[in-house]
Amino acid sequence: MDEERLRRLLAGVREGAVGEEEALQQLRTLPYVELGYARLDTHRALRTGMPEAVYCPGKTPAQVAGIMARLAEHHSRVLATRASEEQAEAVLRLLPRAEFHPVARAITVRPDEAVPGRPGITLVAAGTADLPVADEAALTAELMGHAVQRITDVGVAGLHRLLDVLPALHSARVLIVVAGMEGALPSVVAGLVRAPVVAVPTSTGYGASFGGLAALLAMLNSCAPGIGVVNIDNGFGAGRLAALINAAGAAE
DSSP: OOHHHHHHHHHHHHHTSSOHHHHHHHHHTSSOEEOSSOEEOTTHHHHHSSOOOEEOTTSOHHHHHHHHHHHHHHOSOEEEESOOHHHHHHHHHHOTTOEEETTTTEEEEOOSSOOOOEEEEEEEESSGGGHHHHHHHHHHHHHTTEEEEEEOSOOGGGHHHHHTTHHHHHTOSEEEEEEOTTOOHHHHHHTTOSSOEEEEEOSOSOGGGGGGHHHHHHHHTOSSSSEEEOOTTOHHHHHHHHHHHHHHHHHO
């Protein structure tokens, strides 16, 4: 149950289209739905503005499909992250309107009628190898009702590529900057703009990158102010944080 559906339910009761018992039945499931193998927090969208996301690793295809189908009964937007093709196929059998995003390894359910997203978020990816994490971040923000401008393959090894897109960086209300290897890109971007930067270290890199730890520590030790850092490969967390910042800025 998200805010939009709750408003429709209350309007239906007020207009007499929905009976009191039917409304009570729907409201009883607000705290959570018991599936046996999962307890779905169907109240989360009302509290935080975004439904519970489904983290797919460790779950069977049938479990992912079951969870997605039940969440879709309560929410118009649903997200599953780190999904395999087998899990996606199981979801699509139950929810034909769902969509699998192979690069981001995500499954989404969205409203049939597209609504323009709130502008203000710009996503910057250092290299093509960082796109899975970058796409996960963009999809998360888009599901929260934001439009994301994407700029890819502008890593510091060819700094002129980044300087060519400075106008797009300056127009952003918040930036998501995704980089692996040495993780220097967020520091460079933060030194060029006045908007906050959500930095995302990725596990892209050779042995001394230690699976993204080198990039994480570099971003945490950045000399450029205005950077907030999420965990390694955490595109979901970055997209969520950027969407909250953008919404707050738009409200002001």
